[in-house]
Amino acid sequence: MIKLNDIINIKIEKLTYGKEALARFGEDNFVIFVKGALPDEELKVKITSLNKKFARAEIIEILKPSPYRIKPFCPLYNACGSCQNQICDYDYLIEQKTLILKDIFKNIIDEKLIYPIIKSPKTLNYRHKIQYCARQTKNSKRILLGYYKDNSHNLTNIKFCPTQPEIINSMAQFIRENFPLDCYDEKNHKGLLKNVLFRINSSDNEILLTLVLNLKQDELIDFESKIFKFSKKISAQFKELKGIFINFNPHKTNNILGKETIKILGEDYIKEQLKDKKYYIGATSFFQINPYAAEFLFDVVKNSIKNNSTILDAYGGVGAIGIYVYEKTKKITLVEENDNAILMAQKNFKLNNIENYEILKGDAKKHFINFQKENKKFDYVILDPPRSGCEKEGLLAISKVTDKIIYVSCNPQTLKRDIMELEKENFKPKFIQGVDLFPYTYHIESVVLLERE
Ligand SMILES: C[S@@+](CC[C@H](N)C(=O)[O-])C[C@H]1O[C@@H](n2cnc3c(N)ncnc32)[C@H](O)[C@@H]1O
Numbered sequence: 001m002i003k004l005n006d007i008i009n010i011k012i013e014k015l016t017y018g019k020e021a022l023a024r025f026g027e028d029n030f031v032i033f034v035k036g037a038l039p040d041e042e043l044k045v046k047i048t049s050l051n052k053k054f055a056r057a058e059i060i061e062i063l064k065p066s067p068y069r070i071k072p073f074c075p076l077y078n079a080c081g082s083c084q085n086q087i088c089d090y091d092y093l094i095e096q097k098t099l100i101l102k103d104i105f106k107n108i109i110d111e112k113l114i115y116p117i118i119k120s121p122k123t124l125n126y127r128h129k130i131q132y133c134a135r136q137t138k139n140s141k142r143i144l145l146g147y148y149k150d151n152s153h154n155l156t157n158i159k160f161c162p163t164q165p166e167i168i169n170s171m172a173q174f175i176r177e178n179f180p181l182d183c184y185d186e187k188n189h190k191g192l193l194k195n196v197l198f199r200i201n202s203s204d205n206e207i208l209l210t211l212v213l214n215l216k217q218d219e220l221i222d223f224e225s226k227i228f229k230f231s232k233k234i235s236a237q238f239k240e241l242k243g244i245f246i247n248f249n250p251h252k253t254n255n256i257l258g259k260e261t262i263k264i265l266g267e268d269y270i271k272e273q274l275k276d277k278k279y280y281i282g283a284t285s286f287f288q289i290n291p292y293a294a295e296f297l298f299d300v301v302k303n304s305i306k307n308n309s310t311i312l313d314a315y316g317g318v319g320a321i322g323i324y325v326y327e328k329t330k331k332i333t334l335v336e337e338n339d340n341a342i343l344m345a346q347k348n349f350k351l352n353n354i355e356n357y358e359i360l361k362g363d364a365k366k367h368f369i370n371f372q373k374e375n376k377k378f379d380y381v382i383l384d385p386p387r388s389g390c391e392k393e394g395l396l397a398i399s400k401v402t403d404k405i406i407y408v409s410c411n412p413q414t415l416k417r418d419i420m421e422l423e424k425e426n427f428k429p430k431f432i433q434g435v436d437l438f439p440y441t442y443h444i445e446s447v448v449l450l451e452r453e
Contacts, residue, residue, distance in 0.1 A: 002030065002055060006047045009063065012037045015096045017104060017412060019084045019150070019442055020056075032057050038066035038088055039096065068092035073124075074162050081150035083163065084442045094119050094436060097444050101434050104412045108419055109429045109448075117434035117444070118300075120293040126439060127164045128200050129289045131256055132172060134193040136183040143176040143183055145196055153186060163440070165204040171238055172196070178233060180226045184214050192223065194249060195256050199270065199281060200240075202291040206270035207238070208283045210245040210261065217248045217260050231265045243267045245283040257284060261340070269344060274298065277323050278351050285341035286317040290437045293445075297435040298324040300447045301382060301406050305329070309379035312371075312402070314364050318344035321382055321408070323352050332357045333378070335367045365394035372397040383407045389414030392421055399425035403452040410437075410445050419448060426453050 002008060002025065010023040010032055021037040024030065031054040034045055042064035045057035062069075072078070072086035085093060098117045105114055120126060132145040135155045146158035160169050175196060182191040195212035211227070213220075220227075231244045243266035249258030261284050269280035272287065274295050281287045288294035301321055305311070305328040313322035316334035318341050326332065332349075334357065336342055342361050349357045360367055364385070371378075381402045383390060387410055390398075395418055398405065405427060409415035419429055427450040437445040 002026070002032075002047055002050070004047055004050050007044060007060060008047070008057075009042065009044050010034070010057070012039050012041045012043065014039050014103070015085075015100060017100050017442065017444070030055065034059060036087060037062075038069055040064075041066045041069070075160075076156060076158060079149055079156045080147050080158060080161075081152075081156075082147045082161075083440045084150075086440045090119070090123055090439065093440070097434060097436065101412060101432060101444060101446065104416055105419075105429075105432060108416065108423065109432055113429065113431045115431060115433045117436055118293075118296045120290060120436045120439045121296075122290070122292045123439040124162050125165050125204075126290045126292060127161075128202060128291055129287070130161075130164050130168055130198040130200075132158070132196045132198075134179075134183040134196055136185070136191065141182070143179055143193075145172045145176055164198075165200055167204060167207070167238070167240060168198050168200065171198065171207070171209070171234070171241070174234055174237055178230060180230050181223060189214070189252055197247075197256070197283070199283060199287070201270045201272045201281070202274075205240050206242050207240045208243045208245065208267075208270055208281075209234070209241060210247050210283045212247045212249050212256060212258070214250055215248050216250050217262070219250075220246065220248075228264060235265060241266070242270055243283065247284070269347075274320075274324060277326075278348075279318055279320060279323070280344045280347045280351065281318055282340040282344045285338060285344050287320060288437060290439075293435055293437045294320070297408065297437065297445060297447065300433045300435065301325055301408065302328060304406050304447070304449045305380055310377075312378040312381040313384075314368070314381060314398075315384045315386070316345065316382075317341045317384075319348045319357075319359075321384060322357070323348055323354065325382075326352065326354055330356065330379075334359045335364050336361065337363055365391050365397070368394045368397035368401070372400045376401055378402045380404045380406055383418075385409070385414075387411040387414065389418050395421050396425070399427065399452075405450040407448045407450060408445070409448070410443065412444055412446060415446065415448065419450065422450055427451065428453050 012021045020033040023032045044061040049056045068089040144157040146156045184191040184194040197210040199208045244264045247261045272279045302325040313334045316336045322332040430449040432448045434446040
């Protein structure tokens with residue numbers, strides 16, 4: 001039996017969903033999780049934590065490296081928590097992500113129906129929404145912008161990130177050098193600037209900047225002129241900057257955004273285009289982070305829909321999917337709760353000359369239950385919920401209003417839970433197709449078509 005601090009040799013069996021690789025040890029195949037390892041690697045490790053079911057270990061020495069091991073291309077890889085796997089050749093990582101999907105879904109979907117993950121057309125400079133934390137050094141008051149190191153609240157100042165457009169690096173540096181007010185200090189809940197959010201279109205020529213402040217809206221007056229001056233200055237420097245916003249988040253919370261956002265300068269939106277579809281995207285409305293791979297994702301949805309169908313685009317955001325699949329539809333009903341996304345969706349349907357649509361604001365579950373009560377029917381329901389997935393009651397209601405569900409998910413674990421719930425209502429998965437929206441991370445986006453048997 002292994003003990004804490006034991007040093008042992010292991011061979012990695014596979015990558016798991018998350019940030020770790022798995023090995024088995026001894027006659028009872030005791031499970032050991034290790035970070036920073038690849039399948040088939042032989043390692044000397046030290047046991048760092050242990051319970052009855054599994055242990056965690058850290059690598060002391062790589063005895064036999066994987067032939068797919070690469071040198072991280074980002075100099076900050078070990079200091080920054082935002083990419084979990086830059087040690088693996090991209091094509092091999094995609095194969096491993098497919099195996100992870102097969103592992104997760106093996107008991108509920110026939111392996112032949114779990115298709116190989118589609119690669120991202122771009123693996124660098126692909127992130128088009130960036131959410132930096134803002135902090136300040138104690139003595140010199142230098143502004144730091146970046147991500148937390150894995151599992152910590154230690155900020156890594158990211159002066160260069162190869163996964164985002166180059167202009168964001170320059171703009172972040174400008175903010176470090178010119179923002180006129182203090183940054184937030186978690187320890188005493190003082191200081192103003194908590195986060196800096198950038199949203200940029202896929203042509204890299206339109207950007208929205210949101211400054212998240214530790215302030216209530218009515219307290220802004222004391223700081224308004226300094227922020228306005230700063231906004232003018234940064235706008236003059238970057239012609240790509242289309243709009244600047246303030247979000248008020250005076251709470252001690254891990255949520256980045258508070259409820260209220262106001263515009264300081266410029267436009268309300270940036271313009272995006274996927275194939276022939278055009279979109280306005282607001283500062284606080286959702287849009288896929290990797291617009292290049294999003295086209296592949298939306299193609300999978302579109303190809304699953306028969307012509308002339310009525311569609312419910314649930315958790316529809318700015319209408320991205322509904323509008324993308326428009327040629328296949330007779331009518332689109334969009335359900336969304338975020339005000340800014342609703343506003344953009346209204347503009348987006350018009351922008352794409354779509355007439356037969358309906359937008360319903362509010363909680364998706366409540367609408368699903370109403371649809372059931374009203375005996376509404378849809379040929380297809382597209383579900384694209386947040387990471388937490390759908391609520392049971394909502395899924396049950398949805399199962400009564402359609403025979404075909406296209407579930408788009410960024411979390412295979414909640415997706416599995418929800419598929420199992422839908423199976424109770426006789427829905428069967430017809431395929432699962434992963435698309436790599438997040439190269440060099442552990443994240444897996446997938447689409448499942450479910451049909452009632
Ligand atoms: C993963 S995004 C998908 C958006 C859109 N389908 C797209 O691809 O751009 C999830 C969306 O669901 C919305 N949302 C989250 N919880 C919701 C709820 N309970 N009811 C309605 N919409 C919700 C969010 O505001 C967000 O726009």
